[in-house]
Amino acid sequence: MTEALPEARAFAAHDHSHCAGDTLARAEAEAARQGLRLTPVRKRTLEILLEAHRAMGAYEVLDRLAAEGFGNQPPVAYRALEFLVEHGLAHRVRRLNAFAACMHPGEEHAPVFLICRECDAVAEAAAAPVRAALDSVAQDLGFAIERANIEALGLCPACAEHQE
Template identity: 80%
Template sequence: MPHDTPTDPGCAFGQHDHAHCAGAVLERAAAEAERRGLRFTPVRKRVLEILLEAHRAMGAYEVLDRLAAEGFGNQPPVAYRALEFLVEAGLAHRVQRLNAFAACMHPGEAHAPVFLICRECDTVVEAEAAPLRQALDLVAGELAFTVERASFEALGLCPDCRAKAEASA
């Protein structure tokens, strides 16, 4: 059975209705921006759409190339400002390991994400990491430290790439 909801953990790694997945996230992101009174300009919306086109993180210059090809301008600040807005608004995440950005699959929801990054195909899946965050908060609390923001990233192989590696071994 295909996965077709953006909150389904198999959504990115499995077969699913990607148009529905991306459309549902974009709809929730637009609603969240409106609820918070944020300006969801055409450039910002298009950058989020670009990030939602595939379950992978994209660098700012890759986003800029797409924007330039579509007539949105070719100066780096165009992409960087839109990406900054999306991250600050909680509509996208910065994936540090890849120096890239990925659409937030849970806009408007309080969540602690972990990014599962396939080292072969660069697929990036945002999964819930509440137990990791709780453990971090516990350790930090023992040191009288308050965690304000945390990012968890794990590098490995997605099911398809793992199967290919096992088949060639």
């Protein structure tokens, strides 16, 4: 039996500690490959995002960091989050004004974020065909896309089940 892709497990019951641990190890390897300094606060910020397995606001991350002695000033969280986003280790989920750990660190990918409107769970799904279609439409108009953030709002399987 083949193992499900990470995006297939996002809304399903799975060994989250294994999932988070694997992603953290890939993120650390990617940081080393890029020659980045993954300071204790940056690493802990990424761990917090992975532990939550959902998008988190900067102040929610800050509260966790402060409780663990990393400081309680907003720049502590914002700088760490911006670093992680800038280097492809986390994503900004604009719909929620929040951040989520990248589940594919070091891989070239075009994610789509599937956001549950009930529980705010977020799944990062690979969406190369969606990005290819977007690039094609833009090219037809002579537009060069530099960055795209695709987000879809709906119901995760658990919340959809409760709606029935």
